[in-house]
Amino acid sequence: MTAPQVEVLLQTILSGLLLGGLYALIGIGMTLIMGVMKIINLAHGELMMVGMYIAYVLFSTFHIDPYLSILVAAPALFLLGVFLQKFLINPVMKVDAIIPENQVILTVGIGMVLANIATIIFSSDYKTTPVDYATKAWYLSDIWKTSPIEISLSLPWTVSFCCALAITGGLWFFLGKTDMGKSIRATAQDKDAALLMGVNVEKMRVVTFGLGSALVGSAGCLFIPIYYLYPDLGGQFTLTAFVITILGxxxxxxxxxxxxxxxxxxxxxxxTYAGMGWAPVGRFVIFLAALIFVPQGIMSLFTRKRFGK
Amino acid sequence: MKKYLPLLIAGILALLPLIGLSSYWMHILILVIMWSVIGMAWNLLGGYCGQVSFGHAAFFGVGAYTAGILYNKTGMSAWWGLPASIVVVALFALLIGYICLRLKGPFFALGTLAMGVILRVTAENLTTITEGDLGIMIRERTWIDKTYYFYIILILAVASFFVVKKVIESKLGYYFVAIREDQDAAESLGINTTFYKTVALSLSAVITGLAGAFYTNYMGYIDPKIVFALHDISIVTIMVVMVGGVATFWGPFVGAIIMVFLAELIRSIPKLGAAHHTFFGILLILIIIYLPNGITGDNPKLKRLLRMGKTT
Structure with a gap:
C-alpha cells in the first residue's frame, strides 16, 4: 500500500472508532433494558429522536449548546422512560395473551406514536443545529510535527466521543459501586433471587428503563452537532442498537x-470502500455474521476458555 | 350452519360487485381482502406457531418484485409473477428461516425486522435489476374495471383461507401450537421444531408473496419504499392480526376491515391525515392492554365489557 492509501485506511478506522463510541452509548441503553426487563425496546431509536429534538429546540430558541443540553435532555428522557414503563409496559407484562411478544409489539406502538407526534410538531423537514465548530477539525501534524502521514479528525466528533466515554465511565461507576447499581445488576442476573434478597424489583425495572432512555437521549444530544435530524430517524438507530446488542x-x-x-x-x-448507500447493508452483514458464527456474542469468545477448564 | 359460514361469506362477497359499487368502494374492498390474505399468512406463523415476524414486508416485497422484474426484464405479463413468486418467495423463506429461526421469541422478531430492512436497502441499491428508487411501472394495465381484480384476490383469499384451515386442523397445526406453547417441551416430545417452524415460515411467506405479486398487478407501480415499508406493511400486518384476533380463522378478516376503514377514515379528515400513525399506535397500545387476543379472540371478554357498560 502506498502512503495515501494507508492514510485513507487509518482515517477510516479512526472515524469509525469515533462513531463506534457513540453507537456503544446507544447499545448500552438497550442492553441494560434487555438485561433487566427481558424485553427488547423497539422504541429505543425514537427515544433518541426525542432527545435530539429537545437539543434542537433548546438550540434554536435559547441558543444553548447541544452538548450542554444533555443536562436537560437526559433528565427529561429519564422521566419519559419512567412514565412509559410505569403506565404502559408494566401493565402489559401482567396481561396474559396468546402471543408472548406483546411487550415488544407495544414498544413498536410507542415508537410509532412518538415519531408521528414529532412529525406533527416539527414537520418532516431535515433539521440541523448549525454550531460554529461543526466543520472544524484537528490534524495529527498539529501535535506531532514530523509525522509521516497526515490524519484529520472532525472536532465535534472527537468531543462527542469523549463525552460518550465520560458518560460510559459514569455509568460503570454507578452500576459497579453504588447500592442501586448493584441492585440493578442483581435484578438482571436473577429476578427471583433479587426479590428474596430484598431488592425492590419493580422499582429497579422502572429505574432501568428510565436510565436506558436517559442514556440514549444523551447519545442523541451528542449526535446532533454532527448529524441531521428528522422524525423517522429513530428506526435505523433502533436497528443499530439491536445489532450491537446481538454482536456484544x-x-x-x-x-x-x-x-x-x-x-x-x-x-x-x-x-469508504463500497459506497455510502451500502453502509446499512454492511451493518446487517455484521449482524448476520454474528448470528451465524458467534451467536453468544463477542464476549463469549473470551469467556469460553474459562468454562472449558 | 357453522360449517358453511366460510362458503356463505365468500358467496356474499362474490355477489357484491353485481350491485354496482363505485370504483372507490371496489378499491376499498380489494384492499380489505388483500390485507386479510396477508393477515391470514402472518397468523399462521405468528398466531399459531408463535413466531412473531416483524418482517413480512420482506416476503410481500419479494413477491411484488418478482412480478415486477419479470415484466420489466422479459416483457412477460406481470400475472406470471403469481406462480413465479411461489418459487422465489419459498427460496427466500428458506434462506431467511435458516438464519432467523436460530433466534427465539423477541430475537426472531428483530431478526426478521432486520431482514426486511436488508432487502429494502438492497432493492434500493441494485439499480440494474430493480431500477432502485425509480421503481417499476407496469405500463399496460390488464383491465380498467376493478371487478376482475376483485375476483382474483377473492379466489386467492378463499384458497388461502382453506389452506390455513386445513393446515391448522391437521397434525401440523397441533405441532405448531405445541411449538408456540413451549418449544423445549415440543422438542422433547419428538417434534422436529426447526423443521416445522421452517414449514410454517415458508407457507406464510408464500401466501404473503402471492399477495405481493397481486399488488404489483393491481397497483401497477412498486418501489422499495412502498413494498418493503416497515410501518406501512410489516407493522400493519401485525396490527391486522392483533386487532382482529390472534390464532383465530376470522380474526385477520375482521382486522383487515377495521384497519382499512380506519386508515381511510383518518385520511379523509383534513389536518388529521398526517397523524394516522399516532392513531394506529394508540389503537395498538389499547388493544394490547385491554384485548390482548384481539376482537375475535377476546370475544367473551368484549361482550362482558359491553354489558358492564350498559348496566352501569
Missing part, C-alpha cells in the same frame, strides 16, 4: 461497548 451478547455492557466499536469501524469501512 445479550445483556452484556462490555459486549455492547466492543460491539459498538466494531460496528462503527465496519460501517465506516463499507462507506
Amino acid at each position: 451478547g445479550l445483556g452484556s455492557t462490555v459486549g455492547a461497548i466492543v460491539g459498538g466499536l466494531i460496528l462503527g469501524v465496519f460501517e465506516s469501512l463499507t462507506s
